[in-house]
Amino acid sequence: MxxxxxxxxxxxxxxxxxxxxxxxxxxxxxxxxxxxxxxxxxxxxxxxxxxxxxxxxxxxxxxxxxxxxxxxxxxxxxxxxxxxxxxSEATPVSQAKLNSRPEVTWLEPVPDGRVLPSVVxxxxxxxxxxxxxxxxxxxxxxxxxxxxxxxxxxxxxxxxxxxxxxxxxxxxxxxxxxxxxxxxxxxxxQPASTDASDPLDEEQKALLERYVAAFEGYDMKALTALLHEDATLSMPPYDLWLRGHDDIVGWMLGVGEVCRGSRLLPTVANGTPAFAHYHPTPDGDGYTPWALMVIEIEEGKVRGISSFLDTERWFPLFDLPARLGKDGSPA
Structure with missing residues (x-):
C-alpha cells in the first residue's frame, strides 16, 4: 500500500x-x-x-x-x-442592568450535528x-x-x-x-429535566408555532400563556437573568422593546428547540442577526429562554443565514 x-x-x-x-x-x-x-x-x-x-x-x-x-x-x-x-440570583426588572462578562465565563450552545453521532x-x-x-x-x-x-x-x-x-x-x-x-x-x-427537540411531536410543534406567532407579533398576553410561572430569561454575555411573567414582560416592554417586529427561524441546539432571532434593519429592507434563542420546554410549556447574543460566533457555527429578506426568508 x-x-x-x-x-x-x-x-x-x-x-x-x-x-x-x-x-x-x-x-x-x-x-x-x-x-x-x-x-x-x-x-x-x-x-x-x-x-x-x-x-x-x-x-x-x-x-x-x-x-x-x-x-x-x-x-x-x-x-x-x-x-x-x-x-447570581434573579434580578427584578426594576433593578435590571446589562453587565457583560468575558466570553470565557459562559456555557456555550452547540449544534446537535456537531456532537451527536448517528445511532440506531x-x-x-x-x-x-x-x-x-x-x-x-x-x-x-x-x-x-x-x-x-x-x-x-x-x-x-x-x-x-x-x-x-x-x-x-x-x-x-x-x-x-x-x-x-x-x-x-x-x-x-438538580439540573432541570426538559423535553428534547422532536419534530414528530405534534404537541411540541404546536407550542413552538404559538411561541413564534406570539413573539413575532409581540403579543405579551399570548407569550406568557406559553411560559411556566417561574420561567427564566437570560442573555449571555450579560449576567442579568429574569424569572417569572411580570419581570420577563417588564423587560420585553422596556429595554427589550427593540425586539418588536423580529423574525424567528427554527433550528436545534443542545438537543432542544431553538430559534435564530433576527431584528428588522433600520431601512426596513430585511432582518439581521440578533441572538440564538435556545428554548427549554417542560410539561407542555416553556421553562427557559436563553438568548445568546454574540451572533458573529453563533450564526456561522449553526450555518444560519447572515440576513433575511423583507418576507423573512433567507436572503
Missing part, C-alpha cells in the same frame, strides 16, 4: 470518531469552540504518535485517552463555564440528547475535571469501570469512588 493510501486510511479511521469525541469534549469543557479545538489537538497528537499505538486497546479507546488528557490540560487553567443563573438505538439517542442539554452541561461544570470525565465515560458513554480506570491510569476502586462523589454533586445541583 502506498504512503498516500495509508495516510488516507488513517485519516478515515480517525475522522469517523470526530463527532462523538466533540460531544465528549463539549461536555467536559462547556464550549463548542474549545471542544472543536480539543478534538483537533487530539487528532494531531494521534497522527504524530500513531506509530507508537500498539493496538492493545481499540483505536476508539486510545483516542478517548488522548482527548481526556487534552481536556484535563485545558481545564487546569481553572475556568468553569456557567449560565447566568449559576452566578432510540434509547441511546435519548441519552445523548439529554446529556448535552444546557442545564446538564452546566451541572457538569460543578465537578472537578477528573470526576467530570469519570461521570461522562461511565454514565453517558456506558464504559465499564475497568475501562475508565485503564484510561485514567488509576484503579477501579478510585473510579467508583469518583463516580459516587460526582453523582452526589449532580444530584445537589
Amino acid at each position: 502506498s504512503d498516500t493510501a495509508t495516510t488516507q486510511d488513517l485519516d478515515s479511521r480517525l475522522e469517523k470518531h470526530r463527532t462523538e469525541l466533540t460531544g465528549y469534549c463539549y461536555r467536559m469543557l462547556g464550549s463548542a469552540f474549545e471542544a472543536e479545538d480539543a478534538v483537533q489537538d487530539t487528532m494531531v497528537r494521534a497522527w504524530r504518535s500513531f506509530d507508537k499505538f500498539e493496538g492493545r486497546s481499540s483505536l476508539r479507546s486510545w483516542l478517548y485517552r488522548i482527548a481526556t488528557n487534552v481536556c484535563l490540560d485545558m481545564l487546569n487553567a481553572g475556568n468553569r463555564r456557567a449560565r447566568p443563573m449559576d452566578l 438505538d432510540p434509547a441511546e439517542t435519548a441519552v445523548e440528547r439529554e446529556t448535552i442539554r444546557l442545564a446538564f452541561v452546566a451541572a457538569l461544570q460543578h465537578l472537578p475535571p477528573k470526576q467530570r470525565a469519570v461521570l461522562i465515560l461511565r454514565e453517558v458513554l456506558a464504559w465499564k469501570a475497568s475501562e475508565v480506570a485503564e484510561l485514567l491510569e488509576t484503579t477501579v476502586a478510585s473510579v467508583n469512588s469518583a463516580l459516587q462523589r460526582a453523582r452526589a454533586t449532580i444530584a445537589e445541583s
Whole structure:
C-alpha cells in the first residue's frame, strides 16, 4: 500500500470518531469552540504518535485517552463555564442592568450535528440528547475535571469501570469512588429535566408555532400563556437573568422593546428547540442577526429562554443565514 493510501486510511479511521469525541469534549469543557479545538489537538497528537499505538486497546479507546488528557490540560487553567443563573440570583426588572462578562465565563450552545453521532438505538439517542442539554452541561461544570470525565465515560458513554480506570491510569476502586462523589454533586445541583427537540411531536410543534406567532407579533398576553410561572430569561454575555411573567414582560416592554417586529427561524441546539432571532434593519429592507434563542420546554410549556447574543460566533457555527429578506426568508 502506498504512503498516500495509508495516510488516507488513517485519516478515515480517525475522522469517523470526530463527532462523538466533540460531544465528549463539549461536555467536559462547556464550549463548542474549545471542544472543536480539543478534538483537533487530539487528532494531531494521534497522527504524530500513531506509530507508537500498539493496538492493545481499540483505536476508539486510545483516542478517548488522548482527548481526556487534552481536556484535563485545558481545564487546569481553572475556568468553569456557567449560565447566568449559576452566578447570581434573579434580578427584578426594576433593578435590571446589562453587565457583560468575558466570553470565557459562559456555557456555550452547540449544534446537535456537531456532537451527536448517528445511532440506531432510540434509547441511546435519548441519552445523548439529554446529556448535552444546557442545564446538564452546566451541572457538569460543578465537578472537578477528573470526576467530570469519570461521570461522562461511565454514565453517558456506558464504559465499564475497568475501562475508565485503564484510561485514567488509576484503579477501579478510585473510579467508583469518583463516580459516587460526582453523582452526589449532580444530584445537589438538580439540573432541570426538559423535553428534547422532536419534530414528530405534534404537541411540541404546536407550542413552538404559538411561541413564534406570539413573539413575532409581540403579543405579551399570548407569550406568557406559553411560559411556566417561574420561567427564566437570560442573555449571555450579560449576567442579568429574569424569572417569572411580570419581570420577563417588564423587560420585553422596556429595554427589550427593540425586539418588536423580529423574525424567528427554527433550528436545534443542545438537543432542544431553538430559534435564530433576527431584528428588522433600520431601512426596513430585511432582518439581521440578533441572538440564538435556545428554548427549554417542560410539561407542555416553556421553562427557559436563553438568548445568546454574540451572533458573529453563533450564526456561522449553526450555518444560519447572515440576513433575511423583507418576507423573512433567507436572503
